[in-house]
Amino acid sequence: MASRRGNAKTGEQADKYSVLLPTYNERENLPLIVWLLVKYFGESGYNYEIIVIDDGSPDGTLQIAEQLQKIYGADKILLRPRAKKLGLGTAYIHGIKHASGNFIIIMDADLSHHPKFIPQFIEKQKEGGYDLVSGTRYRGDGGVYGWDLRRKLISRGANFITQVLLRPGASDLTGSFRLYKTEVLEKLVEQCVSKGYVFQMEMIVRARQLGYTVGEVPISFVDRVYGESKLGGNEIVSFLKGLLTLFATT
Amino acid sequence: MTKLLEWLLGVSLIGVAWGLVTFDLLDLQLPPKYRELAWPMPVYLLVAFGCYSLAAVSYRVATFNDCEDAAKELQAQIKEAKEDLKKKGLKM
Numbered sequence: 001m002a003s004r005r006g007n008a009k010t011g012e013q014a015d016k017y018s019v020l021l022p023t024y025n026e027r028e029n030l031p032l033i034v035w036l037l038v039k040y041f042g043e044s045g046y047n048y049e050i051i052v053i054d055d056g057s058p059d060g061t062l063q064i065a066e067q068l069q070k071i072y073g074a075d076k077i078l079l080r081p082r083a084k085k086l087g088l089g090t091a092y093i094h095g096i097k098h099a100s101g102n103f104i105i106i107m108d109a110d111l112s113h114h115p116k117f118i119p120q121f122i123e124k125q126k127e128g129g130y131d132l133v134s135g136t137r138y139r140g141d142g143g144v145y146g147w148d149l150r151r152k153l154i155s156r157g158a159n160f161i162t163q164v165l166l167r168p169g170a171s172d173l174t175g176s177f178r179l180y181k182t183e184v185l186e187k188l189v190e191q192c193v194s195k196g197y198v199f200q201m202e203m204i205v206r207a208r209q210l211g212y213t214v215g216e217v218p219i220s221f222v223d224r225v226y227g228e229s230k231l232g233g234n235e236i237v238s239f240l241k242g243l244l245t246l247f248a249t250t
Numbered sequence: 251m252t253k254l255l256e257w258l259l260g261v262s263l264i265g266v267a268w269g270l271v272t273f274d275l276l277d278l279q280l281p282p283k284y285r286e287l288a289w290p291m292p293v294y295l296l297v298a299f300g301c302y303s304l305a306a307v308s309y310r311v312a313t314f315n316d317c318e319d320a321a322k323e324l325q326a327q328i329k330e331a332k333e334d335l336k337k338k339g340l341k342m
Binding site for chain 1 (some may be wrong): 252253254270303306310311314315316317318319320324327328331334335337338339340341342
């Protein structure tokens with residue numbers, strides 16, 4: 001695997017970016033996110049592939065993905081489905097195994113993360129030679145759309161507590177729009193044990209522990225499904241539990 | 251060292267310093283002004299931190315960017331994408 005990534009490609013650049021898209025019931029959004037990825041990668045000229053990791057979606061996401069593969073080519077759209085809904089960490093591990101890029105981009109497939117930021121991630125990474133670049137909603141002109149006061153308060157409050165306790169050197173820890181060097185992502189996923197929001201936090205905390213460098217790019221997060229995904233008491237409790245675990249063990 | 255241990259260490263050091271000064275444990279015969287100042291310090295610091303936290307979170311919530319333009323742009327691009335994909339043969 002290392003030799004595949006190390007070789008200079010016949011294209012202009014040796015760097016290749018593998019986008020991991022774990023999907024579950026994203027029949028509507030998948031074509032749109034793929035279209036946007038193709039658009040922005042095409043315009044920027046970077047070499048890329050999109051790896052769709054569908055966890056047995058009952059709504060036919062995989063069939064839509066197959067159509068997209070016919071339209072854009074099997075070298076650009078890779079399908080690596082799984083039988084049922086398994087965790088995000090294992091989705092990344094699964095995706096990495098099939099990725100031929102020396103960089104991996106992780107993002108949500110529901111259009112809350114916009115591919116227009118990817119060229120900015122890439123440039124930022126080149127600028128500082130960062131091991132990982134994280135999209136932040138909390139700095140610069142980063143931000144959100146579709147959040148009410150309660151959601152914003154919880155988000156900022158949780159982030160504040162996290163900053164005080166973990167001093168992580170990154171402004172947005174629960175974000176999941178990031179660019180990693182492939183070997184860095186591999187190493188980190190191996191080490192991380194948490195789930196959900198805390199998993200993303202743990203990735204950055206461990207990255208800092210292992211001496212990896214983290215760059216940041218402001219992003220806009222457009223939440224279209226907030227009405228359905230409530231940030232309830234349960235999620236807050238499990239977040240705090242996870243945070244305290246990280247506090248005590250890292 | 252874990253963050254928890256760092257905190258415990260930091261708090262212990264501050265606690266020891268506070269105890270030494272407030273209760274004059276080393277019998278240094280410090281001027282009473284020092285002792286008077288040191289005695290309520292822990293409470294002052296906690297209150298100060300509490301106020302700072304409230305202020306910081308309130309400020310950050312108030313200045314949390316609302317990306318209206320991003321949402322509009324996304325809507326427009328979704329339309330464009332749907333038309334283009336239809337042309338390319340996608341059956342939704």
